Amino acid sequence: MAQRRAVALSRAQIIGTAVELLDTDGESGLTFRALTERLATGPGAIYWHVANKGELLDAATGAVVADALAAERAAGSPRDEVRAVALGLFDAIEKHPWLAPQLSAQLSRGPSGPVTPKIFESIGRHVxxxxxxxxxxxxxxSALVHYVLGAAGQNAANARVVTSGKDRSEFLDAVSAAWAGLDAEEYPFMREVAAEVRDHDDREQFLAGVDLILTGIGAVHSLP
Structure with a gap:
């Protein structure tokens, strides 16, 4: 039965199921035992396609990023395209809590590919x-890529804190109140912006950051 299943089971099925397990149980929940149970197959069928957990994590990361970058969108200006790619990655990182640390690991551990070149290519061609x-x-x-991944990753981390016990408005109210209560001489700026924390929209703020970088790039190079 396991041999027959090994032939029928595809690498795409394994990776898709791995993504599901990562979404529900995190990296610690992604084991070959859990994978074989979810796929109703034997371990040999998994190892036929994937050698180890590290390869499986890399493949799951690559699949999610590829889907985010391939999302259909209306053609626009190069600036619009950069914003669209950035927002696609932002949404993917928000949807998959495990993605941000995996992207960070791949950027530092394996910058030659396959994920890092895809992200740089998708933004770089529009630059x-x-x-x-x-x-x-x-x-x-590089400035755009590191902002996108860093800001999206921080947003996802904040979202995990919120879902662990408070809703978003309660969390932001608490942060706003804490900043407003800081010492006026030591933290004058933080006190001034405290109220903005309560009402800000994460996606709008993220895109505003992308626009700031694009505007800076345009100004430095005197672009129209």
Whole structure:
């Protein structure tokens, strides 16, 4: 039975089920035992396609990122395209709580691929189309990539804190009150912006950050 299942079972099925397990149980819940139980197969059928958990995590990360980057959207200006790619990654990281740490690990552990080149290519080609000089392509793209992944990852981490006990409004009310109560001489800026924390929209704030970087890139290179 296991041999017959090994032939029928595809790598895509295994990766899709791995993503489901990661979404519900986190990295610790992704085991080959749990995977075989969910797929109703034997371990040999899994190992036929995936050698170990590390390879499976990399494959799951790559699949989710590929889906986010391939999402259909109306064609727009290079600036619109950068915003769309950024928002696609933001939404994917928000939807899959395990994704941000995996992306961070892959960016540092395996920058040669396959995930890192896909992300840089998806943003970099639109940076090029903005008219940025070739010598600045990598720097401008890196600034955008690191902002997108960092800000999206922090937002996802904040969301996990919220879901652990408080709803979003309660959480932001508490943060706002705490900032407003800081020492006026030591933290004058934090006190001034405390009220904004309560009412801000995470996605709008994220896109505003993308726009700030794009505007800076345009100003530095005198782009139209």
């Amino acid at each position: 090029r189309d903005l008219g940025v000089p070739k010598g600045s392509w990598f720097t401008a793209t």
